[in-house]
Amino acid sequence: MIEFYNVNVQIDGKYILREVSLRILKGEFVYLIGPSGAGKSTILRLIYFDLFPQAGTVIVDKYSSAKIRRKDIPYIRRKIGVVFQDFKLLTDRTVYENVALALRVTGVKSSEIKRRVMRILTEMGLSQKRNHYPQELSGGEQQRVAIARAVINEPFIVLADEPTGNLDPRTSLEILETLERINKKGTAVLMATHNYDLIRKFKHRTIKINRGMIV
Amino acid sequence: MIEFYNVNVQIDGKYILREVSLRILKGEFVYLIGPSGAGKSTILRLIYFDLFPQAGTVIVDKYSSAKIRRKDIPYIRRKIGVVFQDFKLLTDRTVYENVALALRVTGVKSSEIKRRVMRILTEMGLSQKRNHYPQELSGGEQQRVAIARAVINEPFIVLADEPTGNLDPRTSLEILETLERINKKGTAVLMATHNYDLIRKFKHRTIKINRGMIV
């Protein structure tokens, strides 16, 4: 479902990724680990077509990085839930509106949006904070908003970039349980993480990367 | 040197901190732990006078939250190094300029700035990235820039809010070793963290907080 064939990414002549090939199957749960600056976030960006390889091909669903047209990108992105490493929340909208945004762009009805947003916020323990703005939240709360937004669309894959970086061990566990539950329902999960405790606790296939190369 | 006396912080009628009293001595190394949303970042904000308590007093160095004048705040902040949870780097300046900023505001000479910035960047393994903009860095690299900016001024205390949240275990270790080294030279360190591995490895006094109260 997601396939990388000898992908190279170069910026200013420097290799960020070099000959990366990998495959993630439907409904799989995969960890992506490696030191800081290894290229984890870059791999995720390739998957949601925010970046294109200089050589090699990235295939996501039925789209290929070589052939995808600009106007197709929004549609594939709707089927991918991304938890960004820096959250990327809108500072001028409430928690509720931030999560609802992912549905609004797809044209879902308001009543339907309300129902689904409220459910996911409750699940994430954020229903009390729904009318707060992101800068009024703690780091961990912001991260949970980002996760809520990523999964609300029921995507076929969730890309989670360090989704527990700002969370205490207990909340981290809860988040991972949430991801597991989503995964059980058939959604694939690709999670970049430094948290080896979690990897040990929830065993899944692990892709290791260092200096832009799979090891 | 830092003292909290029955500090209460309320926002919109909700208690963020309740009757918090604590004391950090000169040159001490203290962890601040607690679940997401407990109030850790809030405690740090009180110390660098970004927030004032509704009741109680915060004393930092020779300044008290009850008496400090607006125009004194910049001067006390120069003696406090802060690693913000969300980094707070200037997106329109290079890594070099971001780190140099902390010195520029104090009016240090350019040649002196250059020398000191280059030394700290090398120490943080960022000298290669000195002309990059923050958005061209990985999450962990950004975090290290934030740490470099916090310590360059040789403050009497470093407040580190989750300084290893985006770092792999090895880099985390290196960061902690850096903080330890700074601490050895007499700088106090107050570090909010969720990383119990590190707490176990580097033993220091730990302040535990939950729902705005010291436990």
Added chain:
Amino acid sequence: MKRARLATVIAVTSVSLALLLIGLFGIFYLNMDRWIGRLRAKMEIEVFLDPTVKQEKIDQLRKSIQQIEGIESVQFISKEKAAKRFKQEFGQDIFDIIENNPLPPSFVIHLKKGYRTYMRVSAISGQLQKLDAVDEIVFQKQLLQIVDRYIQIVYLGTILIGLMITFIAFVLIYNTIRLTIYARKDIISIMRLVGATERFVRRPFVVEGMAQGLIGAAIASILLFYFIKFVKTFIYPYLATTPYLFLILLGLGWLLGMISSRLSVGKHLQNV
């Protein structure tokens, strides 16, 4: 929310001020145009007749003159009236000097609107010259020539400045909306990351641009209305205005808002 509000306030302010400027200029143009029209309307051709001409002939002449194209009105100045005019101009009664009134009778002719230029007046003067009993034809040749020449300059200058103001208004609005969009750069980029189509991203900006243009135009109209009222009451009661001006402002605001936001968003989206 707060961010969006500030940008909106600024955009609307700019739009309304720029449009107010255009409105003020429109009023200026309108009044200048009317003033020049009046100047031309005052223009007259004097046709001096043979002093011995008979009443019969005069009536006949009047008819012939009236048939010439472009003649609006013909007024007969008898010898007696001419004497009065002499008195006015030279400060002396002509009958003090001479017993018989030596002044010739004349026709004073006013022309229709389109005929008040030097070229046309000369042509008409030629036709008049051919009539019987016409002695001499006098009109303000030089003045007319000057008006013809300078008025063109004035119109050209006015239109040039008017276009410039419109252009300036456009640039200001374009820039303001551009800055507005720029201030929401992050929002745009995040929207696109969560799967918004170009249309979805673009629409609110264009709608907002049009709304800002219209609101700005409405504010400009209100200000202009009170400006007009003020001037009419305290300074110059004969100020020419037209309700179309307000319609033009509204249309212009809408158009400027739409075009500038379209261009801005279009240009911007490529860079995010």
Added chain:
Amino acid sequence: MKRARLATVIAVTSVSLALLLIGLFGIFYLNMDRWIGRLRAKMEIEVFLDPTVKQEKIDQLRKSIQQIEGIESVQFISKEKAAKRFKQEFGQDIFDIIENNPLPPSFVIHLKKGYRTYMRVSAISGQLQKLDAVDEIVFQKQLLQIVDRYIQIVYLGTILIGLMITFIAFVLIYNTIRLTIYARKDIISIMRLVGATERFVRRPFVVEGMAQGLIGAAIASILLFYFIKFVKTFIYPYLATTPYLFLILLGLGWLLGMISSRLSVGKHLQNV
């Protein structure tokens, strides 16, 4: 860097366009002022004398007239010259009608600059009336009254519009710089968090504001210069200009940039 650059470009554009507008308006004002000055300069007083007055007396009169305050020049129109003028105005030789020239000799008087108003002219006319051998005094009473009244209106209107443009320019520049600062809100807040004093935060903005004002004024001056050149070459070679205009623009740009950025930063810093 990129962020700062865009905002700068926009601010400078706005400043230069607004100042260009003021410059255009300045030129308009200058030319209108000169034109009205010329109109007044044309104003003359005619002093008709007793037809039988002697040459001796005339010389004496001329001296008396020249001693009156406000008189710029005195020109004598003899009976012969008057006859010529008659011919011009009435299309007939006066000697055809009568053998002896009945027209009175006269003085044509021009006044000094400050004396060309209805009030002053009336006063001077009164003094002239008292002189020996003066028969009648004629000047364009009505025209002068009209000019006096309308010119005040025109000046008032012009100054009003001028002030309005300046105000609009100020608001535009203020808003642009405000938006510029707003776009750097994060930068300001981060600077303060790392210990920058208010002065340190404020200074670059004010310096930048002044620089933007000056650069904008320079651009406006260049545009205005070429505009003037264009108009002089192709439309109206007699266009009045003054180098002071450019100095005023530069000063105004500097002032606007400084004041508006001061106000903006001052206002903004409280909210960060």
